[in-house]
Each structure stands twice: as structure tokens, then as C-alpha cells.
Amino acid sequence: MNQSMPNWVNYALIPVINVLLAFLVSAIVFVMIDINPIEAAEVMIKGAFGSEGLGYTLYYTTNLIFTGLAVSVAFHAGLFNIGGEGQAYLGGLGVVLVCLGFGDQLPLFILMPLCILGAAFFGAAWAFIPAYLQAKRGSHIVITTIMFNFLASSLMVYLLVNVMKDPRQMAPVSSAIPEASQLPSFQDMMAAIGVSIGSSPLNLSFFFALIACVLVWIYVWHTRWGYELRSVGFNRNAAQYAGISHVKVIVVTMMISGALSGMMGINEVQGVSHQLKLDFVAGYGFTGIAVALMGRNHPIGVILASLLFGGLYQGGSDLAFDFENVDREIVVVIQGLVILFSGALEHMLRPQIVKIPMLYAKLRASNNQNGSAEA
């Protein structure tokens, strides 16, 4: 059935209809809480993509590109990594350790790659154990990555309360990283070339995210390793038969996935809060699942979906200002519905949608026949 369908139906029409369906149900929720969905949409779009909010939107987008890419890469190998939360948490630890350790001594252009390595290494390490256990011992990666999210959370509480806590602070947070090691914010960068823009948490790591998209695209579709990765995802047995070691592919893919999640820590720790905080991941790892599903696991799709969800995050905050008795949690509802309709229920409307182009083709065929008969 899939083969006979044109690509635009599979990759554009069905995903778009599914997302629209999710928005439709979201609109019903808005009506339930006495908010006109059209007004709400206006407020959110204005808030998210207006001159004041755009920086914030892109800052959220940065986080989501990293976690969304992480889920996508794993999906291509047939793996479901729901451990993004924990991997990003550990990635933040990696960044803060590098910055606190070498922040004073090294210039930023040497420190930056070190931070990226630190974040990637810690995130990848946290994904390595579930990957190894899946590949070698057959324990299900979904369950182990869930468990590792909780383990990461316990570990970080322990570290922040007992080991890394800044003694001058009441809250369990680490010491602030040296000013020299902080990533330049977007407004500073623009000011350097003489353009003044409003303040926002957007920083250099946004470009890291875009570069990561390009690298993932090259890796998955244009290298031998990417070919092996997709073969394992497509049919593990056939890949094995062709001499591809699925153990190696699973472990490497999950480590790349964990590294990408971990790099979210660069934006949050080195770019914005400049210290390690409890629960700084705040659900971005899970939103990455929605981003990957909506973006059809393609880097361009991931960027677009991240932009949409980043906009929803920022627009949701504006919603809380403009309407009474609503807060950003409404965005979580939309997010859940998107995962439901474009993930779990993605095949629901397929039989109906497939008929449209088929009818069209039939109509054309019969027209042609009539035409040729007349001629």
C-alpha cells in the first residue's frame, strides 16, 4: 500500500493532517476553559514570533533541536530513546565540570570545543549502558532508558546537595561558572557588529544546534555508518545477514543520541543559567519525542517542529499574561495531543487519505481513456 502512494502523501499530507487534528482537539480544550482558540492563537503567534519574543522562541528551539535530533537518530536504527531527560541532565554536568575546571585558564575558543566534548561525552556515557544492555543482554531499551532517567535524577540530587552545592547559596545549585567561560549571548554578538536587539537568552549554541542538524543529515544519509544504521532499523536480521554488526550499530547510535541530548546542557548551563540547577532539563527530553515524530525524523523536519514547539513554549507564557486562569501547562496539552495524533494514531486516517490521490489518478486515467477513445 505504501509503495503505491506518492511521496508527498506520506511525507507531507498525512503528517500535516495529523497535526491539524491535534490542533483541532487542542482548540476544543481551549473552548472548555472559556478561551477563544482563535484569539489564543493570535496571542501566541504574536508573542512567539514578534520582535520581543523571537529570541526566547529560538532559545527554546535550540534545546528542542538537540533533544529532537537525539530521538530521531535512535529512531532510524529502530531504537526508542526516551532517556533524553537523563542524558541531557548528565550533559549539563559535563559542561559545568569543564567550565569550573578550566574556565579561568583557557580562552573561550579552546574551552568551547572542550565543553561540547564534555556535554557529549557525559550524555553518551549515560546512553551507553542501556545501549549495551539492549545489544548484548536483550533488556528492552525503552524500560532501561526510563530507569536511567530516574537514576540520573537521583544522582544529580545527590551531587548537587552533597558534593557540588555552592555553600553561599540556600538552594542546591552549583557555583557559577567563570564569566570568561560563558557563551556569548545573541545580543552581545549583534552589538559587536553594531546592531542592537532586545535582551533574550538566545546564545551561540543556537548555531551549534544547526550545525548538529547538518552533521546528523550527513551521518545518517551520506556515510557508510549511516547506511548500516538505517539497515539495522529497517530489518535487523537482514542487516546481520549482510555482515552488519547490530551490537556495534546499537551502541554507537545510542551514544550519538545521548551525546546530542547532552549538548542541550551547553545552551542551558553555559549559555543561560551559568550554573547547574536541579531539574534544569524540565521536560525538554520528552518534548524531543514530539519534535522527532512531527519532524518525521528528518533534520529539516526537526528544525521546523522545534520552531513550532519553541513558539508554543514562548507563546504559552504570553497566554498566561493575557488570559486569566491559564498557564503554560496548556502547551503541554497541545504537545501530548501532537504525540498522540502524529505518533500513536498516525495510521488512523491513512485509509481515508490514501483514497484521495487514488481517486484522482483513477479520474485522470478514465479521462485519458475517454480522450483517446474519442480521438
Next chain:
Amino acid sequence: MEWFNTIIIMLDATLRVATPLLFAALAGMFSERAGVVDISLEGKMLASAFAAAAASSVTGSVWCGLLAGIATSVFFALIHGFACITHRGDQVVSGVAINILVAGLTVTLGRYWFQQGGQTPQLKDAERFKPIEFPFAQELADVPVIGHVYSELLSGHNILVYLAFALVPLSAWVLYRTRFGLRLRAVGENPSAVDTAGISVTWLRYRGVLICGVLCGFAGAYLSTALTGGFIANMTAGKGFMALAALIFGKWRPVPVMLACLLFGFLDAAAVRLQGVEIADGVAIPVELINAAPYILTVFLLAGFIGKAIAPKAVGTPYVKER
């Protein structure tokens, strides 16, 4: 007798903590034994906790609350079934969707209905499940050991605690001694054999998912109307996932699942008890380590280092009838 009292108090706390885990783990057992992975135990529990507290507060009757909780949980179970069984969607994705959807909906609706920032109002006495005192519990309290166990440990819980533990033998009986149970287990192992025998795979799986919904409803209602007096945002705080861990740790069998829930409950009680206690000079057991122990144990078990957890064979794969 000091240590004995301490043990009794800890076991008492264990029962209270283990009850929602037990409801949810048994719920997951019925779903997964039928071949449907359910990581939305957490979401269904949270939905039920909210609905139970909201309905209880509005109607003034805790039983209405319980019913509302169960109905809400069943509603989400049906969504899960609709996505996974009818439309053969990805079961993990569907579970994730329900968890996230519920986390957002409960706070959004709660904020709109009760205007307390997503909480429900504090429940009054009639709106909560109350402890049941066993006969002669007061009189026997002074009898050493037995009286103590009777009046402190066994008596004085609310009805849902007793129900949860009564469900263990009941589930075992349903699963291993009834025709329905045999078919349910068969559909989780080899659905095409069940189909060949002329029994509907779809309807069997739906029944598994429905039972799961009902039991998650009890778990959620227990949290908001028995253990505490009201709903607060994200009050399940990972209990659904811990129940999932208990389900795996108990190898998808009722009695081992109960023991796993008790073990995890005991670890929780111990973590509270050992907070800041030094076992040697200046050396305290990190509470976080005890909190993480259930997950560590489950990972070890899944990896086959301590025994072997073998999931129902067809779990996670939608059934496609050959045409």
C-alpha cells in the same frame, strides 16, 4: 522493644506506600499479559487522582470521587486501546502521549475549575477514605507482639489498602484458573494461535486494557483521596514508572509483583527513616541511593544478572491478521 516498634512503624509505612504501586502494577500486568505495553500507568494514575479529588470535593462523597477516578482512567485506557489495538499504533508512543497529555490537562482544568493554581481544594473528612479500625484493636494494643502487630500494622488502614492486597489472590485466580485468564495469557504470547481458535484478539486485548484502566483508577483515587487530602500537580511523581519496574521485577506474576511492590515500598520507608542517620563515624547512607535502588535492581534484573525477566512474547507488537 524499641527496635520492634520501629520495625512495625516502618512496615506500616511500607503498606501505605506499596498500595498505589500494587494497584498500578497489577493494572500493568493485565495489560502486558494481553500483549499491550503500558507505560501510561503514570498518566492514568494522575488523571484518576485529579478526577477523584475533583469529584469528591464537588459532590462531597468519596465514593463518587472513586467512580469518577475510575471512569477517567478507563477513558484514557480506551484511548490507549484505540491507538494500539484498533489502529496498531506504537504502544510506547501512545503511552508517552497519554502521560504528557494528562500532565497538562490536570493542571489546566484544575486551574480553571478551582482557581487554586492547579490544585483541588483540601478535602474534608467525608470526602476522603478513612482508616478502618479492626474490632478490639484498642483493647489488644497493649498485648505484646501479636497485639501490636494486630492493632498497629494490620488494623487502621483504609479500605483501598485491604482491597489492593485482596486483589493479588483474585488476580492470580483470574489469570491462572479461569478461561478468560488462559486466553488473556495466550493472546500475549501467541495471538495468531488465539485467532486461529476463533477467539477475537481485539476484544481480548481491549478487556486487558480495560481492567488496567479500572485498577489504575483505584491507584490514582488512593493517592488523592486516601493517602493525602487533595490533588496537587504531578502528584504521582514517578510512581507509575516504579509500578512498571515492580511489574518487571515481579516477572509479570501476581504474587512476585506484590513482593516487589512491598520491597520498593519498604525501601521508600527506609529512605525516609534513614535520612541523616549515620551508620558509622560521619558516614551516612545517601538517601538518594536508597531512592534509586528500585530502578537499579530492575536494570540488573532486566540485564539478566539476577534471575531473568522474560516478558510476554507478543508484548509490544500489534496483531495483524493475515489476509
